Amino acid sequence: MSRILIIEDEVDIRNNLLRLLRVEGFEVMGAENGRAGLACVRSFCPDLIISDVGMPELDGHGVLAALRADPSTASIPFIFLTAMADPQDFRAGLKLGADDYLTKPFTRGDVLDSIHSRFARQNAVAVGLRQQLDQLKSELRQHSHIDAVTGLKNRFALAEAFVELAARNVPLTAVCVGLDRFVEISAGLTPAGADALLVQIAGRLMETAPSSGQICRLAGGTFLLVLSDLSGCMLDKSMDALRHAIRQPFFVEEKKIILTASIGTARYPDHAEQLDRLVGNAQAEMTRARSQGGDNCCHYDPAVSMPPQDRLDMESALHQAVAAGELFLQYQPQVCLTSGAVIGVEALVRWRHPVVGLISPARFIPLAEENGAILEIGEWVMQTACRQARLWMDAGLPRLKMGVNISARQLRQQDLVALVEKVLGETGLPAEYLDIEVTESVLVHNAQLVAAVLGRIKALGVSVSIDDFGTGYSSMAYLQKMPFDKLKIDRSFISGLPDEQNAAIVRALLAMASQLGMETIAEGVETGEELSFLKEAGCGQLQGFLFSRPLFCDDVVALMRRSES
Template sequence: MSQQTQALFDIILANIDHGVIVYDANNLVQHVNPAFERMTGYTASEVLGKDLEMLVSGQADRAIISTMRGSIDTKDCWQGEIKIRHRKGGTCPFNSSIHILPGQTGQPHNYVTIIRNVVENRDLDKDDRHNIQCNLLTGLPNQHLFKDRLEQVLITSKRVNKSAAILVCGLDRFSIINDGLGHAFGDLLLKAVALRLKSCFRGSDTVAHIEGDCFGMVLQMTATDDGVTIAEKILKAIKRPFEIKGQEVTVTASIGISLYPTDDENVDKLIAYAKSAMRHAKKGSGNKYQFFSNNMNTKAKKRIEMECSLRRAIEHKEFILYYQPKVNAESQQIVGAEALMRWQDPENGMISPAVFIPVAEETGLIEPIGTWGLREACRQNKQWQDKGLRPIRVSVNVSGRQLLATDFADKIKVILEESGLLSRYLELEITESLLMDNTGDNINKLQQIRDLGCHISIDDFGTGYSSLSYLTRFPISALKIDRAFIKEVESSKNASEVARAIIGLSQGLQMEVIAEGAENIKHVNFLRQNGCDTVQGYYYSRPVPAEEFEDLLSIVFIKW
């Protein structure tokens, strides 16, 4: 597969509305896309490497999974309806199609399942249409019908110059009930909650079951305090004890409210703002409502807007890489570079990774962004070599979500093959905290990467766990001393001793040691005198675009 084609696939998977699940011949999940996470409530880390059966809701659906293989093997695909249990409780019906991905030998290697919420079929009868538009557990409109109803309310409100309130209600600590009393009990509670919510509204208002324990409501406002009145009514109704299977149970709820047109006029943003306000309300003891407010939730609003902008940035290829040289402390020659992601936003200019990377991590968009970064760094490095410039090793930062992907090592192998770059010229930088999660799996993945011939370094060493035991267990080739220690080597004895200790530790373990944050000649002299191999910092150069870095590579000695 070409580099351009792979990049296109990554963009498509990150942006399509259909959920995608990739699993192997043993039913172990290999990859899911952001749409799957939104539709089921599961994060990628919760399902990767797990058996597919954990997602289905009952014996009938498990039987479908166990028997559909025969159909796939003979027809190369299977289509039908399957129910997936939402992470927060309840089941979601999906129209599914499953396709086979042959391996290189012609034998089944992976399977791809595509799940859809709505089937576009104009010949559906009344019962089928109700099943598609409504949540099968509670009978309330589902998220798609809720969005349609909201659009109609906004059109009407605009025509008559009225406001509308969008409410998202979530049960507090519902997962405890599910875990303690079982999913069947939780489902019955959700049905009872749905009835209580309907009783709080007029027949013309919409009450929907969006997902899990999350309900959505929309009403046209006739008075400014309508939102407060209905929110208080809901909280009182939910707080009354429920009797489920002869057992009394008391729950509370948290409600987020967004207003049209005050907060926005876009349907998706209004729903997102209401959800954000609900999460804010859940902080503490819950059992309260929270209006979305520009003053109180500026950060949340920016985050939602940034997510939308990030999706556009992936599609429009707005990311670029800057390169900061790594210099041999003795020879003063460039021996490597760190590739640093930058976002050239057409409206806001250059955006720091410290601003957009956390949002990309949270939304799952870091996977296509990170994959692009790996591919671009390898392509660029090979291009420099093809121009006759001195070969160097380029390091690329790897996120937790990337490392969690079961096919991460395979993806790196493909990228190296596409670019033609020898593996010894690629280094992956990971943080200490990543090593502490799923330790066994991470050791295997990192060993696969080392077996390819790539290098692995620990970024910001000394600021995280700094457990010496993992240095002997993981296939690490280099340690990077955090800039915080280098900055203070002149003024703090403790900082200088820590830096010396890390250098000595690296030498004892036969690892390369890299110091970042060297800003002046005193920093460089300290590192050189104490045996540091490689130095990186503003003393030599700030991160620069590829064209400028190419000029630096042509210089024999960058500083002397």
């Protein structure tokens, strides 16, 4: 049932319209002046507004101007009622964005015709937007599932294949193949020659890999295979065959090119149940194989990756890190591409162990996620970041939105919404200056629960961002189902812009975000070329070393002071 708000100071006219529209099956509400009408817009959420022009306190033009200035109400169809026939009055209303005028006295037919016409036009626009969105999704899928150089699947297409294979409950092996010295070798070729070499390598991998395998190109000279039904002996033979195939000469631009490959493997589900973790383990082994001289193969072994005593020591230290004051935050600025102003920061947690020294988040965050320490660490990060944001406000600095990352385990805890509310209350940070960031990989596990929790957080006035977008394996449908305010485009797509394939993907992501009413921020921007492309493409914000590395509190203050002056 469509909702219609009537703003009219003449009681008889207002009541007559309310009765008429109730009879016609509309849900209606009336307001006696413009100020009361704006209050009703917030509580009633109308689908269409009919308003008198001349009213006390706030006239119809003032109401329409306020609505059009607010993105959440700017598109509500608006019909003016007026006893004036002055062309200037009509032009003023149309300039503000009025959809129609009804001149008093009007008939029942006049009112209904105008309403139905507005709804028909709105429906037509909605259909058009849906068609554009479907087209963008189709284009994005095409660009984001096939590697433009080799024609192989990329990690997104492989992710879908992985889900199907994993559903069969068969053991799988992720094989990461990295070409040794590929950067130096490709630098001696023209860009077209380097692409031709990659095409030949892809063909050789497809010829050599087991027929049951799935192959994709990750980036540069790195490929990923997902193989099924391979025992230890057969796996070793297959890896030897792959390395032997790569050793055979390639001929490009009248040059004979000799390559070797470093290979790393990890098994599903023994070594990881999620594809991103599985691939990470295989890549780590590929790096280990390369560190041993290349042309080698290493298999993931949990016992070797982190010795048990080291793991126990780190787990124990993690649980004490907050109380011991060993954690600290750095803040990476986020910049508006239009104004150049710093408008926010992302809080990044660091750990300085008293004996080991600085420990990479890549090492301790996954461990904290596994053993539950992430709950205490996450609460400390949120408290510290929000308190710091409030201190900056009190010091008279420009107000910055504080981005805080939330892990999968935190999202599953029952009191996360209460925690956010408590932190805001204790620190005094207004809710609109907190931005909760969740990674795309979180969405594929219990999406219904995630949507509900994020929706309740948004109801507090906190914004929600999807972080590292494009690196995970979720469906594009999550963008529509989840209550996101901002889409953060991952560094892997920004790197190398305006590279043709990445440029197409970034443009499609920006267009889709625009259709869904989401802000956009590009992560990991490091070059002027990347910045120029993002500005031209209409990206809203950037974050990366081109503008600033993560900073300590005092450095943020100094940066803001310099910006002010």
